[in-house]
Amino acid sequence: MAETDIYAALKKYFGFTRFKGLQEEVVKSILNRQNTFVIMPTGGGKSLCYQLPALMQEGTAIVVSPLIALMKNQVDALRSLSSEEGIAHVLNSSLNKTEVKQVKSDIVNGITKLLYVAPESLTKDEYVEFLQSVKISFVAIDEAHCISEWGHDFRPEYRNLRTIIQRIGNDIPIIGLTATATPKVQEDILKNLGMQDANTFKASFNRPNLYYEIRPKTKNVDSDIIRFVKQNEGKSGIIYCLSRKRVEELAQTLQVNGVKAVPYHAGLDGKTRVKHQDMFLMEDVDVVVATIAFGMGIDKPDVRFVIHNDIPKSIESYYQETGRAGRDGGEGHCLAFYSYKDVEKLEKFMSGKPVAEQEIGHALLQEIVGFAETSISRRKFILHYFGEEFDNATGEGGMMDDNMRHPKNKHEAQDDAKLLLEIVQKTNQQYKSKEIVNVLVGKVNALIKSHRTDSQTYFGTGQAHDSSYWMALLRQLLVAGYLKKDIETYGIIKITDQGKAFIKNPVSFMMAEDHSFKDANDDAIVS
Numbered sequence: 001m002a003e004t005d006i007y008a009a010l011k012k013y014f015g016f017t018r019f020k021g022l023q024e025e026v027v028k029s030i031l032n033r034q035n036t037f038v039i040m041p042t043g044g045g046k047s048l049c050y051q052l053p054a055l056m057q058e059g060t061a062i063v064v065s066p067l068i069a070l071m072k073n074q075v076d077a078l079r080s081l082s083s084e085e086g087i088a089h090v091l092n093s094s095l096n097k098t099e100v101k102q103v104k105s106d107i108v109n110g111i112t113k114l115l116y117v118a119p120e121s122l123t124k125d126e127y128v129e130f131l132q133s134v135k136i137s138f139v140a141i142d143e144a145h146c147i148s149e150w151g152h153d154f155r156p157e158y159r160n161l162r163t164i165i166q167r168i169g170n171d172i173p174i175i176g177l178t179a180t181a182t183p184k185v186q187e188d189i190l191k192n193l194g195m196q197d198a199n200t201f202k203a204s205f206n207r208p209n210l211y212y213e214i215r216p217k218t219k220n221v222d223s224d225i226i227r228f229v230k231q232n233e234g235k236s237g238i239i240y241c242l243s244r245k246r247v248e249e250l251a252q253t254l255q256v257n258g259v260k261a262v263p264y265h266a267g268l269d270g271k272t273r274v275k276h277q278d279m280f281l282m283e284d285v286d287v288v289v290a291t292i293a294f295g296m297g298i299d300k301p302d303v304r305f306v307i308h309n310d311i312p313k314s315i316e317s318y319y320q321e322t323g324r325a326g327r328d329g330g331e332g333h334c335l336a337f338y339s340y341k342d343v344e345k346l347e348k349f350m351s352g353k354p355v356a357e358q359e360i361g362h363a364l365l366q367e368i369v370g371f372a373e374t375s376i377s378r379r380k381f382i383l384h385y386f387g388e389e390f391d392n393a394t395g396e397g398g399m400m401d402d403n404m405r406h407p408k409n410k411h412e413a414q415d416d417a418k419l420l421l422e423i424v425q426k427t428n429q430q431y432k433s434k435e436i437v438n439v440l441v442g443k444v445n446a447l448i449k450s451h452r453t454d455s456q457t458y459f460g461t462g463q464a465h466d467s468s469y470w471m472a473l474l475r476q477l478l479v480a481g482y483l484k485k486d487i488e489t490y491g492i493i494k495i496t497d498q499g500k501a502f503i504k505n506p507v508s509f510m511m512a513e514d515h516s517f518k519d520a521n522d523d524a525i526v527s
């Protein structure tokens with residue numbers, strides 16, 4: 001395919017003259033019939049990556065998507081680009097017989113270039129048999145993180161996709177797309193779809209114009225929020241709360257204090273929700289106080305701040321929600337209030353769930369706690385979590401967070417770092433961070449006992465410091481690349497080559513003391 005053809009098609013179908021980010025490379029990979037894996041943040045332009053090659057190729061591309069509403073939007077958008085109604089279709093259980101017949105006939109006649117299906121529909125023999133009989137250009141799996149239990153929206157039906165695709169045809173290229181960037185989820189996707197050979201394209205998740213700030217949450221959180229909003233008067237902002245009750249209360253408090261604010265949560269009737277959303281979009285109000293029900297598909301480019309009244313349940317959620325600020329590239333202040341009591345509350349919510357789910361939920365929560373308490377650059381922390389290296393000195397937005405603007409004192413921790421790394425090595429790299437810290441401070445638990453680690457001479461050699469000190473150091477060694485989390489088990493800590501070199505030949509390691517939220521916690525309110 002000549003390069004000019006791709007640009008001609010981009011102009012013809014979408015009216016764009018340029019590709020965004022990695023789109024061009026992705027399109028070429030798909031046109032070359034290669035398995036392709038695309039990781040781009042929301043708004044990165046994933047849809048075009050598969051829509052353009054689908055429109056350019058013979059046959060029909062199957063697009064697997066988890067939400068009917070999303071599919072309908074996409075189909076409507078595609079139809080508006082073409083004079084041909086049948087260019088895109090949805091195939092699902094809501095269609096009547098005549099409609100299904102129409103879809104099938106459009107596919108057989110080569111009119112339909114994109115066919116959106118829910119994973120459940122693909123399990124129907126009737127559909128699979130039909131799809132076997134027609135020409136399929138490729139299968140695109142949107143929101144591919146639904147395959148992984150470590151993603152934020154696990155869907156068991158997604159796990160059978162590979163088998164079904166193989167039934168439809170032997171040689172159909174698979175395209176996975178997601179905005180979830182953690183290495184663990186990516187590994188799950190590639191493995192489950194059997195496409196470790198895929199061409200992988202990962203865009204940066206750095207949002208250089210966003211400023212990240214965490215403050216302790218005290219009983220004065222209301223006045224803290226009011227002051228912040230007043231300082232930003234006239235600017236659009238979203239305030240996320242965990243509970244509907246808190247949403248209502250805070251919206252009212254803001255109104256009473258002269259802020260134009262409305263509540264938004266799933267407990268409000270549909271009409272009110274639409275009204276409040278429109279008021280925000282049309283700028284009749286400045287602030288929407290909302291649960292996480294708000295924001296999906298909302299594209300207001302000039303949201304100037306996102307406040308978290310409660311810390312979210314994972315770094316992914318935090319990233320998604322804060323990501324709604326500053327879409328136009330302008331200012332975007334992300335302020336979260338943190339108290340450990342809120343974390344305990346989130347843990348309590350999980351306690352009724354299946355054990356595996358609880359373990360994952362707990363691990364994700366530990367990450368956000370680490371993020372909230374860290375004293376290193378928040379941007380670096382987030383990007384490290386997403387498997388991306390970031391250098392504050394040279395990277396865009398390097399100074400844009402509270403820890404970089406107001407750095408905590410640092411001290412030389414070379415000896416402690418060496419001790420910690422040695423403990424990881426001596427305990428055969430089989431422990432998660434909690435056990436490693438326990439070994440350092442000399443605390444026994446069942447796992448440590450079962451390995452008889454407590455009778456080793458090194459047990460308790462780090463008693464000069466407490467657990468939180470060692471936990472902070474461990475996290476900083478992870479981000480600095482001396483340690484890594486094992487991807488299979490997620491959580492077991494391994495030493496990297498850089499870490500091994502450090503043990504042999506220690507260099508300076510400047511450690512920042514993590515924030516102490518103790519005082520704030522003693523004073524914390526639970527909202």
Ligand code: ADP
Pocket residue numbers: 016017018019020023040041042043044045046047048
């Ligand atoms: P994602 O699915 O990654 O969240 P979308 O596919 O919805 O992102 O694209 C986000 C926005 O970017 C859309 O408004 C889309 O029209 C726009 N867009 C995509 N590709 C281009 C391009 N090459 N040039 C200009 N705008 C683009």
